[in-house]
Amino acid sequence: MNGETIPRMVLSAADRFGDAEAVVDGRLRLTFRELADRVRRAAGAFAAAGVGRGDRAAVWAPNSAEWIIAAFGLLTAGGVLVPVNTRFKADEAGDIIRRSGAKVVLVEKGFLGLDFEVPSGVPVIDIKSDFLASGSPYEAEVSGDDVCDIVFTSGTTGRPKGVLMTHAQTLRLYAEWCDLADLREGDRYLIVNPFFHIFGYKAGCITSLIRGATILPVPVFDVDRVLELVEREKVTVLPGPPTLYHSLLAAQGGHDLSSLRVAVTGAADIPVDLVRRIVSDLPFRTVMTGYGLTEAGTATASRPGDSFEDIATTVGTPCDGVEIRIADDGEVLVRGYSVMRGYLDDPAATAEAIDPDGWLHTGDLGTLDDRGRLRIVGRKKDMFIVGGFNAYPAEIEGFLMEHPAVAQAAVIGVPDERLGQVGKAFVVPRGALAAGELIAWSRERMAGFKVPRYVEFLEELPLNATGKVMKDQLR
Known part of the structure; x- marks a missing residue:
């Protein structure tokens, strides 16, 4: 790993990979050398705009070559990146922009007809304007211990919180991620995971520049467009939430997908059958799954050679330098160099999240098996109590997903006079299915208190941009 800051790593890619393709975005094709030049010029533009070491700038825009140039240009100027969720409405984004103290905000005007309204007094720059190319080449002095980004949590509970991470933490963790996912020099990595989330930005852009893989950014997931790109650009690496692979399996006909080699998924329960089909019905040769959170990055991952069962039912073993422990109440605790600065x-x-011994309290519930593999059974706040028994939605969802006519499932607790709470399942069916039939099927497979009492069928579940079900909307 060259140097211990993200700018040094990015700029060194020019020497390491030269004229190989770094980014392909529509008609724009940049080599690693050209990308490094553009990043240096963008750094000069930020410096000229008064953004210096430790200053923050927000990027509120979809995946694109310009997002990459802006983010790494900002870091090269010594600034701190604040990525903003493109699905946020003006008030939600405004809250994050204000609290982060961003000096400028970059937006893509006209994207999806959205109105990127920014709090008054904060200068707004169109990311597609000539701003990024307007600076003289520049590189600030940056240290590995400097904070490199403030990524706000997805906020499925309460107000999003800004997570502080450093250059050195990020580089160490995502260099290991490259090994675990089998990312190689010359790979062609189609990134559908949003850049405003660590899956797209760190396990996507940063890992590609560490390894010398070509980045193909996708601003909006559209299965036909993805299939077309895979065929035309000979894509080898295609991570995403389980829904991405369901879409690929349903729509693959007529496209040459033979270049695909690496699948990486997480963020939701995965049926064993889906993992099997990713390898048997699609050309993928490796499937990696993992468990991560904004506050600690990727904490655990599956390993090459793991069985379909292991990949589907566990999230693997801890990354190097990361410890996992299960608290008495079942909460997953994480400790190690990759835990946020705060x-x-x-x-x-x-102080509430990180205890005096350095353990990060994740809010997730899990178990560790005798081989040290972590299994996530749900969110602490999602757990509901049925007549004195703890019911974990993720576990029940896992059972429901085994039904051949269930494509997706989400379970919540709803009030019940007799039992306090009972389960209600929201199901996206993939065939004819009646509520009574699914409830009867469940009774044969799980303890009575776990069986959902109510089933509601939906065409789709409300998902946030990272593929997690927004249960507050179901409630």
């Missing part, structure tokens, strides 16, 4: 301007929330 939450932005929130010492109380930081």
Whole structure:
């Protein structure tokens, strides 16, 4: 790994990979040398705009070559990146832009007809304008211990919190990720995971530049467009949530997908059958799954050679330098170099999340098997109590997904006079299915208290941009 800052790693890619393709975005094709030049010029533009070491700038835009140039240009100017979720409405984004103290905000005007309204007083730059090319080549002095980004948590509970991470933490963790996912020099990596999330930005852009893989950014997931790109650009690496692979399996006909080699998934329960089909019905040769969170990056991952069963039912073993422990109440605790420096301007929330022994309390519930593999059974806040028994939605969802007519399932607890709470399942069917039939099928497979009492069929589940079900919307 060259140097211990992200700018040094990115700029060194020019020497390491030269004229190989770094980014392919529509008609724009940049080599690693050209990308490094553009990043240096963008750094000069940020410096000229008054963004210096430790200053923050927000990028509120979809995946694109310009997003990559802006983000790494900002870091090269010594700044701190604040990525903003493109699905956020003006008030939600405004809250993050204000709290982060961003000096400027880059937006893509006209994207999906969205109105990127920014709090007054904060200068707005169109990411597609000539701003990024307007600077003189520049590189600030940056240290590995400097904070490189403030990524806000997805906020499925309460207000999103800004997570502080450093250059050195990020580079060490994602260099290991490259090995675990089998990312290689010359790979062609189609990135559908949003850049405003660590899956797209760190396990996507950063890993590609560490290894010398070509980045193909996709701003909006559209299965036909993805199939076309895979065929035309000979894509080898295609990570995404389980829904991505369901879509590929349903729509693959008539496209040459033979170049695909690496699948990486997470963020949701995966049926064993889906993992099997990713390898048997699609050309993928490796499937990696893992468990990560904004506050600690990728904490565990499956290993090459793991069985379909292991990949589907566990999230693997801890990454190097990361410890996992299960607390007495079942909560997953994480400790190690990759745990965040803290939450932005929130010492109380930081102290609540990281105990005096350095363990990060994740809010997830899990178990460890005798081989040290972690299994996530749900969110602490999602657990509901049925007549005195703890019911874990993720476990029940896992059972429901085994039914051949169930494509997706989400379970929540709803009030019940007799039992306190009972389960309600929201199901996206993939064939004819009646509620009574699914409930009767469940009774044969799980303890009575786990069986959903109600089933509601939906055409799709409300998902956030990273593929997690937004259960607050189901409630």
